[in-house]
Structure formats: structure tokens, C-alpha cells
Amino acid sequence: MKNTILLFALLFSIGIFSCESGDAAASKAKDMAKDTATKVAATTQPIATSQPTSQPSKAMNYPPLFKKILDAHGGLDAWNAMNTLKFTRGEGPTADMHVVDLKSRRSTNSVAGKYTLGNNGDKVWVSPHRDSFPGQSPRFMNNLFFYFVALPYVLADPGVVYEDLGEKMVNGKKYAVLKTSFKAGVGDAPGDQYILYANPQTHVIDFINYSVTYFDAANAEKYSALQFVWQDVNGLKFPSVAKSVKWEDGKLGEVRRETKYSNFSYSKDRMDLSAFDIPTGAYAE
Secondary structure (H helix, E strand, C coil), X not given: CCCCCCHHHHHHHHHCCCCCCCCHHHCCCCECCCCCCCEEECCCCCCCXXXXXXXXXXXXXXXXXXXXXXXXXXXXXXXXXXXXEEEEECCHHHCEEEEEECCCCCEEEEECCCEEEEECCCCEEEECCHHHCCCCCHHHHCCHHHHHHCCCHHHHCCCEEEEEEEEEEECCEEEEEEEEEECCCCCCCCCCCEEEEECXXXXXXXXXXXXXXXXXXXXXXXXXXXXXXXXXXXXXXXXEEEEEEEEECCEEEEEEEEEEEEEEEEECCCCCHHHHCCCCCCEEC
């Protein structure tokens, strides 16, 4: 994202912000066996997934399955034409409002009357002060939910490595499966992995496995599962609901929590980047 996308550390960090029952990034699952496959690496220079980035080069070498997934979600050209994305995560007084400059990935994430978490392209900051933000790591939380919301487009970033894992059966359903990881030095947690399970006919993502290595690099292959309900927003797909689902022995289990997303808007208009500057008196790291 990315920031990137540790069960108990993640539960601690994310559960606090839950508007109804938490967020998918809070779940953790058992190890999942992985298949070997041919790797297709992106050809441009790596950038941090949670820090400023440029839009993907048209010359990047994407595998055929990933191209089909991108097209099924609205297309990379349509995504790259946009400059600003806004959305709301959750409902009620604890809902957080996100604003992202898509070209630099500078962002703000605000809960009315409580705090704003921001990224000015260099530092992550919290206003009015550090204690107003209850999470254990502002830097980890920066752009975390944007990364889930902006799948699969953000996986077209430079520095991503792709593996087509072929077709797999999960809970009696067949999926086309694509694994993505990151080159060394990409982002704050280059060990993170995202495995996309797409409908083999429509190529729309049904669910993902993801791992979180920000706090512990040994967790690269300890996967959680996140399942999506999609909505169409002027031609691009964004989640209306993200479900955190138990993942064990290569199977989806019970839904542990659901988070709603709404009020999506995106525009070719670009915001003044000073909107992401560190406010006077804010905590920054």
C-alpha cells in the first residue's frame, strides 16, 4: 500500500479503531503451504509501498493473470488517470475519513474530533498530539487501509514480484491464484505477501491471503484471510465490505469481523500537497 499490510500485534493496533467489529487486518491465521512457480518481476525501480511513489510505467512486465485481474477491477489506465481518492472506513462517530494523493501517496486519515494521522511524503505525523492516536504504531497504520481498499491497483507499483500459482480449490470453489511479494528494500515491510484468489471466469478477486512482517520478519508466510464484497464506483471496483475470515489448513473458516467502506470518490483533480504538511505541534516520526 503500500504501507504494508502478527496476529496479536495487529489485533492490538487495529481492533481499537473498529467502527463496528474491527478490520480485516486484525485477523491472523495459520501457516499456508505455498507452491513453487515462475516469478515475473516488475522491471522498474522499487519504491516504498507506504511512501511516495510514481504511477506504474506502461513498460512494466505484468503476468497475464494480473493483467486480467486489473482489467476485471476497472483497468490500470483508469486508475492511473486519477490523482485523488477519498473514502470512509466504518460508521458512526468512530468512522475514519481517508484522503490520498495517488501519485505521491501522501495521505490523511481522520476521526472527527479525535485525531488526524498524516503522511507528508517524508514523515508520518499525528495531530493534535501522539496520545490522541491510540494505535501502537502510527507508521504501521499509515495507509494500511488504503492498501486493502486499492487492491489490485497498488500491486502494479514498481518493486512488486509476481508468481502465478495456477488454479487452486478452496472450500470447494476453484480460484485463479496470484502471489505477490516485494523486492528487497521496498517499503517499510518488504517481507509482506499478498496472495490473490480470483474467480477464474471473471477474474474479480474473491479473497486474499496476506502476511504482516512490520513487527516480525519471520511472519512472511503466516497468512490471514480477507474477503471482499465489491461495489462499482464510476467504473472502478472498491470494497463495500471487507470480511476478516479465519484461515487454517488452506481453508476459509468463520467470519471474525466485518468492516464497511463507503463514500468513495476519486478525481483527476490534484490537491495542493500542502494539505498533507505536518501541523504545528503535531507528533512526527
